[in-house]
Amino acid sequence: MNFDLTEERQMLQDSLRRFLRDNQEALRASTRLGNAENSLGFDAGIWTKLAELGVIGALFSEEEGGFAGAGFDLTTVFEELGRAGAVEPLLDTAILGGGLIAALGNDAQKELVEQVIGGEVHLALAHGEPNSRYDLAQVETTAKAEGDDIILTGRKAVVINAEAADYLIVSARESGATGDEEGISLFLVPRDSAGLTLRGYALLAGGRAAEVDLDGLRLSANARLGTSGAAYAALKRASNRAEVALAAETLGAMEAATEMTREYLLTRQQFGRPIGSFQALQHRMATLLIELEQARSAVINAAGHLETSAEEQALQISAARNLVGRAGRLVAEESIQLHGGIAMTEEYELAHIAKRIVMADHRFGDTDTQLERFIDQSAA
Amino acid sequence: MDLNYSVEEQAFRAEVQEFLAQKLPKEMSEAIRLGRELGKEGHEKWHAILNEQGWLAPNWPQEFGGCEWNAVQRHIFEEECCRAHAPRIVPFGLAMLAPVLQKFGSKAQQDHYLPRILSGEDWWCQGYSEPGAGSDLASLKTRAVREGDHYVVNGQKTWTTLGQHANWIFCLVRTDPDAKQQSGISFLLIDMDTPGIEVRPIILLDGTHEVNEVWFTDVKVPVENLVGEENKGWTYAKYLLTHERTNIAGVGFSRAGLDAVKRMASSQMHRGKPLSENAHFAARVARAEIDLMAMSTTNLRIISRAAAGQAPGVESSMLKVKGTEIRQEINDLARRAAGAYAMPFVSEALEGANEPDMGPEGSAAAAPQYFNNRKLSIFGGSNEVQKNIIAKVKLGGGA
Numbered sequence: 001m002n003f004d005l006t007e008e009r010q011m012l013q014d015s016l017r018r019f020l021r022d023n024q025e026a027l028r029a030s031t032r033l034g035n036a037e038n039s040l041g042f043d044a045g046i047w048t049k050l051a052e053l054g055v056i057g058a059l060f061s062e063e064e065g066g067f068a069g070a071g072f073d074l075t076t077v078f079e080e081l082g083r084a085g086a087v088e089p090l091l092d093t094a095i096l097g098g099g100l101i102a103a104l105g106n107d108a109q110k111e112l113v114e115q116v117i118g119g120e121v122h123l124a125l126a127h128g129e130p131n132s133r134y135d136l137a138q139v140e141t142t143a144k145a146e147g148d149d150i151i152l153t154g155r156k157a158v159v160i161n162a163e164a165a166d167y168l169i170v171s172a173r174e175s176g177a178t179g180d181e182e183g184i185s186l187f188l189v190p191r192d193s194a195g196l197t198l199r200g201y202a203l204l205a206g207g208r209a210a211e212v213d214l215d216g217l218r219l220s221a222n223a224r225l226g227t228s229g230a231a232y233a234a235l236k237r238a239s240n241r242a243e244v245a246l247a248a249e250t251l252g253a254m255e256a257a258t259e260m261t262r263e264y265l266l267t268r269q270q271f272g273r274p275i276g277s278f279q280a281l282q283h284r285m286a287t288l289l290i291e292l293e294q295a296r297s298a299v300i301n302a303a304g305h306l307e308t309s310a311e312e313q314a315l316q317i318s319a320a321r322n323l324v325g326r327a328g329r330l331v332a333e334e335s336i337q338l339h340g341g342i343a344m345t346e347e348y349e350l351a352h353i354a355k356r357i358v359m360a361d362h363r364f365g366d367t368d369t370q371l372e373r374f375i376d377q378s379a380a
Numbered sequence: 381m382d383l384n385y386s387v388e389e390q391a392f393r394a395e396v397q398e399f400l401a402q403k404l405p406k407e408m409s410e411a412i413r414l415g416r417e418l419g420k421e422g423h424e425k426w427h428a429i430l431n432e433q434g435w436l437a438p439n440w441p442q443e444f445g446g447c448e449w450n451a452v453q454r455h456i457f458e459e460e461c462c463r464a465h466a467p468r469i470v471p472f473g474l475a476m477l478a479p480v481l482q483k484f485g486s487k488a489q490q491d492h493y494l495p496r497i498l499s500g501e502d503w504w505c506q507g508y509s510e511p512g513a514g515s516d517l518a519s520l521k522t523r524a525v526r527e528g529d530h531y532v533v534n535g536q537k538t539w540t541t542l543g544q545h546a547n548w549i550f551c552l553v554r555t556d557p558d559a560k561q562q563s564g565i566s567f568l569l570i571d572m573d574t575p576g577i578e579v580r581p582i583i584l585l586d587g588t589h590e591v592n593e594v595w596f597t598d599v600k601v602p603v604e605n606l607v608g609e610e611n612k613g614w615t616y617a618k619y620l621l622t623h624e625r626t627n628i629a630g631v632g633f634s635r636a637g638l639d640a641v642k643r644m645a646s647s648q649m650h651r652g653k654p655l656s657e658n659a660h661f662a663a664r665v666a667r668a669e670i671d672l673m674a675m676s677t678t679n680l681r682i683i684s685r686a687a688a689g690q691a692p693g694v695e696s697s698m699l700k701v702k703g704t705e706i707r708q709e710i711n712d713l714a715r716r717a718a719g720a721y722a723m724p725f726v727s728e729a730l731e732g733a734n735e736p737d738m739g740p741e742g743s744a745a746a747a748p749q750y751f752n753n754r755k756l757s758i759f760g761g762s763n764e765v766q767k768n769i770i771a772k773v774k775l776g777g778g779a
Contacts, residue, residue, distance in 0.1 A: 270516035351585035
């Protein structure tokens with residue numbers, strides 16, 4: 001049993017932490033609400049440097065063209081991103097987009113993975129729909145063959161990083177009924193394709209997303225990733241990896257929130273003494289620290305089981321995200337409460353961190369959905 | 381024990397309902413229902429409608445042009461307003477300053493300021509909190525020094541709600557720096573147009589501009605703008621906090637919020653069924669509703685005691701804590717119900733320009749309101765301060 005990071009991961013953590021700390025100002029500038037000057041939703045210069053640092057490559061295996069890619073590599077990177085409140089779309093371009101192309105793409109398509117690792121290409125997964133909520137198999141968008149072409153019709157909801165993406169990976173149904181795992185295909189769609197319309201907007205917790213309309217979008221059949229109707233397993237694997245990464249990001253944000261709160265309790269004076277000297281507040285701080293360590297262990301559990309059986313993965317990931325969802329909400333709300341009004345202001349870093357924590361619960365399944373998945377998996 | 385409203389009270393409720401059905405503009409209730417911002421003109425318009433009806437000042441004595449309703453009537457009025465999605469009455473002049481002027485102000489102050497509050501000529505804001513004086517309000521530092529027939533005010537106020545719309549501010553200022561904390565404070569009325577006042581916006585975490593910093597640099601305030609006696613301001617401020625805390629429980633807001641959650645949940649599909657039929661979500665909603673039902677009766681118990689002339693004690697602190705907990709839980713439910721559509725920050729939606737097909741109705745405001753209403757447990761005496769009050773009364777000693 002060993003819970004230390006390997007030397008490589010320790011180096012990755014150190015260099016990424018240092019880089020993010022040194023670039024705090026640029027990171028924060030790009031996360032301000034409704035930041036009109038930044039149509040990307042993140043800082044392009046930081047993205048390039050993350051690629052140079054090898055941070056993107058660390059999310060892919062050697063076989064895929066990267067140099068790491070295991071569960072604990074993902075958590076090492078995303079915990080740091082979470083601590084810094086970074087909104088750079090590594091989850092969307094690398095874990096989801098790059099991961100799916102690496103899993104399903106042919107040799108020509110896989111060249112994009114190399115460009116992703118080099119920081120040259122951005123991707124977005126256009127999968128969720130207005131009625132799909134958190135169900136991965138709920139795909140109503142259709143892909144109809146017309147000669148050698150494929151025609152995509154449908155609507156994709158809250159597609160994160162869509163505007164910055166060079167390609168969207170669009171899921172559509174080639175056969176079966178809505179809700180079937182069979183019949184779902186993925187297509188590589190250039191963002192400027194005719195028949196594809198984006199309606200972009202900022203996200204409350206930073207970054208940008210778009211509603212994507214597919215109005216009879218015509219593609220050549222070789223835009224398909226993998227074989228027809230068989231993309232579900234790859235989607236599931238990519239979303240599992242994304243959920244582990246997201247849980248780690250939230251853990252990092254919870255660390256930042258508790259550190260800021262601890263600092264504040266020690267310095268803020270009311271009634272002639274630091275508010276951290278009041279026992280009622282001391283106990284609440286203690287509770288946050290206890291829950292933080294619970295969250296850390298839950299993330300370790302999930303990351304450590306990323307290469308195990310589908311059943312074990314499902315159990316561990318739903319457990320981690322349920323726990324992180326609960327503990328995260330507590331940490332976000334209590335950190336704001338213990339700070340008082342100051343943490344309610346947009347310019348105070350904790351406000352952004354709290355939004356990152358809480359809004360993460362709205363991707364891939366919220367706390368309750370994870371609980372249901374855990375119950376289903378335990379009963380199976 | 382009788383849980384029913386009296387015949388008179390029921391008639392009063394019908395009268396309020398009738399008024400709201402006739403006079404509340406549809407576009408206004410629609411905006412409130414969807415969690416959109418109303419803006420200064422919207423608030424002023426609603427105040428004018430209420431004033432025309434003679435219902436703008438439910439808590440004022442009739443001699444000053446108020447309704448002089450008792451606590452039960454006020455509760456019914458607030459409940460019906462919430463149910464109809466009427467805008468809230470902006471409380472700073474009407475509910476906060478006016479009772480102080482009516483009790484402690486001079487005849488000249490009453491004659492001058494009270495009619496202007498009703499007519500909408502003046503928009504008041506509250507200058508209490510300071511950067512270093514939040515929960516510990518009595519440690520405030522803004523100084524007022526008497527120089528001839530003026531006070532000269534220097535300092536900074538913060539969290540000044542809707543101060544950007546105000547032309548007057550009522551302030552707690554320190555007039556005797558040597559006195560023990562609470563005893564050197566005075567209550568001043570200050571014209572916001574006086575040279576030396578600067579209002580700086582504070583943008584909140586949901587992107588809204590509802591609070592401000594107000595800076596005072598050598599601001600000259602005529603001595604006749606002092607309310608009551610010098611150095612007695614703390615007494616007046618406390619009077620306000622203990623006697624005029626209407627709707628502290630926010631029952632109406634919670635009920636409207638819970639209805640909105642249910643509407644959204646029935647329109648959102650989860651695993652092939654409406655979310656409202658999902659056992660876990662339904663259980664959360666049910667828990668909040670059970671809490672609200674009980675809290676609403678606690679509220680009525682206290683209100684009916686107040687209507688009988690008994691001053692509320694620690695119960696108002698209890699209501700503040702429980703009421704804000706329930707409201708915040710309902711905001712959390714709304715955020716959950718919205719699913720992925722809780723994530724967008726569509727500021728236009730909050731101002732009324734949302735394109736129709738972006739997520740379920742109410743989803744755009746769900747997460748911003750969840751974050752914005754974290755303030756409920758912080759302001760108006762934080763929930764920690766309320767618990768200190770309860771503990772001090774029940775356990776004694778230093779809390």
